[in-house]
Amino acid sequence: MKVLKINSSAAKKTSISRSEVDAVISKLLTRYPNAEIIERDVAYSNLPFPDDKLVEAIFQSGELNEEQQKAAKLSDILVDEFMGSDILVIGAPMYNFGIPASLKAYFDLIARAGRTFQYNEHGYPVGLVEDKKTIVIITTGGVPLGSPMDFSKNYIATFLGFLGIRDIEYLELDENRFKYEEKRKAASEKLDSILN
Numbered sequence: 465m466k467v468l469k470i471n472s473s474a475a476k477k478t479s480i481s482r483s484e485v486d487a488v489i490s491k492l493l494t495r496y497p498n499a500e501i502i503e504r505d506v507a508y509s510n511l512p513f514p515d516d517k518l519v520e521a522i523f524q525s526g527e528l529n530e531e532q533q534k535a536a537k538l539s540d541i542l543v544d545e546f547m548g549s550d551i552l553v554i555g556a557p558m559y560n561f562g563i564p565a566s567l568k569a570y571f572d573l574i575a576r577a578g579r580t581f582q583y584n585e586h587g588y589p590v591g592l593v594e595d596k597k598t599i600v601i602i603t604t605g606g607v608p609l610g611s612p613m614d615f616s617k618n619y620i621a622t623f624l625g626f627l628g629i630r631d632i633e634y635l636e637l638d639e640n641r642f643k644y645e646e647k648r649k650a651a652s653e654k655l656d657s658i659l660n
């Protein structure tokens with residue numbers, strides 16, 4: 465059993481999403497003591513934004529030059545890691561109404577035509593990632609999730625659904641400037657119910 469642990473908060477010591485991700489991992493380890501935890505801290509991975517090398521590499525059918533190979537290699541590593549995991553745990557703080565740029569950069573690297581999604585004969589996208597239990601922890605300081613200012617939750621659901629992942633549970637620590645204790649307790653109870 466492989467658990468892919470993805471953090472994207474820039475804060476290291478004070479991050480609520482990081483501590484909730486840790487709480488999820490520790491409960492998962494209680495339930496599955498032999499689980500292998502694979503860490504992917506996208507906030508500190510210096511992930512590149514897509515550039516022409518990556519775009520060329522993704523769409524090129526012939527031999528790739530050195531730069532294209534380098535660009536595709538990182539994407540391949542991330543795709544293999546993502547597809548090879550059995551459970552995903554994703555920490556996603558809200559930054560300026562959406563997900564952090566580092567998490568978006570990660571998403572841009574794992575959305576690969578022919579590997580994680582493809583277009584069917586009618587031109588519609590079909591996810592190629594096998595559905596897996598996914599726990600998404602979303603934190604916000606003041607914006608309520610589901611409100612018109614929230615471009616996180618629905619975006620994450622849409623993106624993961626595009627790849628084929630639909631078994632998603634959300635632990636919502638939104639409005640944590642005002643409601644931290646209440647939200648943390650609710651998240652903990654929800655996590656227990658998910659794992660039971």
Ligand SMILES: Cc1cc2nc3c(=O)[nH]c(=O)nc-3n(C[C@H](O)[C@H](O)[C@H](O)COP(=O)(O)O)c2cc1C
Pocket residue numbers: 473474475478479480481482556557558559560561562603604605606607608639640
């Ligand atoms: C760069 C930055 C942008 C933020 N933008 C928003 C925002 O648009 N809406 C909001 O409610 N909170 C915003 N916040 C507050 C964070 O969402 C909140 O502090 C959250 O707990 C961060 O996750 P973390 O504790 O895991 O780091 C922002 C925080 C930072 C650092």
